Amino acid sequence: MSLLELDGVKVHFPVKKGLFFDRTVGHVYAVDGVSLSVEAGQTYGLVGESGCGKTTLGRAVLRLNDITEGGVVFDGTDLAKLPSEEMRAFRRRLQMVFQDPLGSLNPRQNIESILSEGMAAHGIGENREDRQEKIKDILAKVGLPANAMSRYPHEFSGGQRQRIGIARALVLEPDVIICDEPVSALDVSVQAQVINLLEELQESLGLTYLVIAHDLAVVRHISDVIGVMYLGGLVEEAPSDALYAGPRHPYTKALMSAVPVPDPEVEDRRERILLHGDLPSPANPPAGCRFHTRCPWVQETKCATERPPLLDTGEGHKVACHFTAEIEAGTVRQSSATEAGTGGGGRKATASEAGEKPGATGALASEEGARPAGEKPLAVPPQTAAEPAGRAEGDARS
Numbered sequence: 001m002s003l004l005e006l007d008g009v010k011v012h013f014p015v016k017k018g019l020f021f022d023r024t025v026g027h028v029y030a031v032d033g034v035s036l037s038v039e040a041g042q043t044y045g046l047v048g049e050s051g052c053g054k055t056t057l058g059r060a061v062l063r064l065n066d067i068t069e070g071g072v073v074f075d076g077t078d079l080a081k082l083p084s085e086e087m088r089a090f091r092r093r094l095q096m097v098f099q100d101p102l103g104s105l106n107p108r109q110n111i112e113s114i115l116s117e118g119m120a121a122h123g124i125g126e127n128r129e130d131r132q133e134k135i136k137d138i139l140a141k142v143g144l145p146a147n148a149m150s151r152y153p154h155e156f157s158g159g160q161r162q163r164i165g166i167a168r169a170l171v172l173e174p175d176v177i178i179c180d181e182p183v184s185a186l187d188v189s190v191q192a193q194v195i196n197l198l199e200e201l202q203e204s205l206g207l208t209y210l211v212i213a214h215d216l217a218v219v220r221h222i223s224d225v226i227g228v229m230y231l232g233g234l235v236e237e238a239p240s241d242a243l244y245a246g247p248r249h250p251y252t253k254a255l256m257s258a259v260p261v262p263d264p265e266v267e268d269r270r271e272r273i274l275l276h277g278d279l280p281s282p283a284n285p286p287a288g289c290r291f292h293t294r295c296p297w298v299q300e301t302k303c304a305t306e307r308p309p310l311l312d313t314g315e316g317h318k319v320a321c322h323f324t325a326e327i328e329a330g331t332v333r334q335s336s337a338t339e340a341g342t343g344g345g346g347r348k349a350t351a352s353e354a355g356e357k358p359g360a361t362g363a364l365a366s367e368e369g370a371r372p373a374g375e376k377p378l379a380v381p382p383q384t385a386a387e388p389a390g391r392a393e394g395d396a397r398s
């Protein structure tokens with residue numbers, strides 16, 4: 001049995017109206033039937049565009065969001081059904097590292113106080129000295145000096161603050177850490193250092209990770225298995241190498257086709273699948289396959305009426321598409337509506353047609369301009385961007 005198993009998890013937020021917000025007029029189907037397993041000591045990478053439900057799913061595992069339906073089985077216990085007081089004991093074993101290290105650290109508390117708060121709450125350490133010893137040890141593990149204890153969050157750089165966030169999780173001796181966009185707020189040069197640190201800690205402490213990111217390059221480096229999420233559901237899941245070698249779902253194909261190739265000749269001939277239209281609203285998701293309104297290979301009737309299940313196509317490579325085999329055999333053609341870019345899907349374009357420069361950050365090409373401010377496209381930096389080896393320590397301010 002896997003250490004963490006999600007079984008058909010749904011998180012639906014009620015949409016309230018009325019003078020006292022007492023009338024439920026609909027639901028946001030943020031997570032709508034996700035099943036996945038995370039093996040002990042491994043990393044599951046969850047990727048998807050902004051708004052597809054990744055964070056909601058991560059929070060649901062910790063019961064920070066109410067689970068509408070489904071099970072979250074951790075080490076044999078279904079957390080979804082656990083009374084809140086019993087959930088407390090499990091909270092220590094499942095920790096979260098947040099995207100915005102500054103926002104998640106209280107500016108008025110020094111690092112010792114931030115780190116010992118959770119320890120005291122969970123009864124870790126006999127007394128203050130005991131906890132200080134432990135904190136020193138963990139600070140060393142995350143690459144911070146012992147004197148960091150008496151300092152405040154604003155005295156540290158972004159990368160160092162994320163190390164503090166990781167230390168705060170580690171002092172509680174967790175089994176699983178859910179890392180929600182752990183490096184997306186950091187400079188590219190610092191991202192690799194934090195990813196490296198997470199990998200080292202996993203090895204030395206036997207940690208299990210669920211890493212949530214919109215950046216495919218980030219999860220590629222760290223994940224054993226990757227799940228691609230679209231509008232509340234998984235559309236593809238595979239061992240990391242298999243997913244990158246041969247994406248099978250049209251959505252994943254489109255994402256991968258945005259990865260620039262360092263060789264300019266190959267790059268110029270690289271076919272890109274451009275998706276048109278925005279991510280539909282999770283309050284009003286399309287019927288049938290959630291992706292059919294943007295799928296370049298959408299077929300009459302079935303795609304719009306039947307939701308495809310996530311099926312194993314062999315060796316753990318799971319795909320939720322009615323026409324996986326036909327698309328690969330070339331026996332279904334791309335829809336003509338998509339070629340006109342009517343918002344119904346996408347079309348193929350070469351990289352130069354797409355106006356993309358080799359080495360530039362790739363993102364879903366359709367989204368620019370149409371995306372509400374502050375939302376992130378699914379970024380696909382060149383594969384070298386998150387290369388962990390040989391980076392200078394760029395985040396050391398002090």
Ligand SMILES: Nc1ncnc2c1ncn2[C@@H]1O[C@H](COP(=O)(O)OP(=O)(O)OP(=O)(O)O)[C@@H](O)[C@H]1O
Pocket residue numbers: 013028029030048049050051052053054055056057214282375376
């Ligand atoms: N408490 C809430 N009440 C109502 N809707 C919510 C709530 N939390 C999230 N949502 C909605 O659920 C959907 C999924 O949000 P979520 O934050 O999980 O997506 P995400 O993939 O993590 O995106 P991002 O990377 O931008 O955080 C979004 O449409 C969001 O607006």
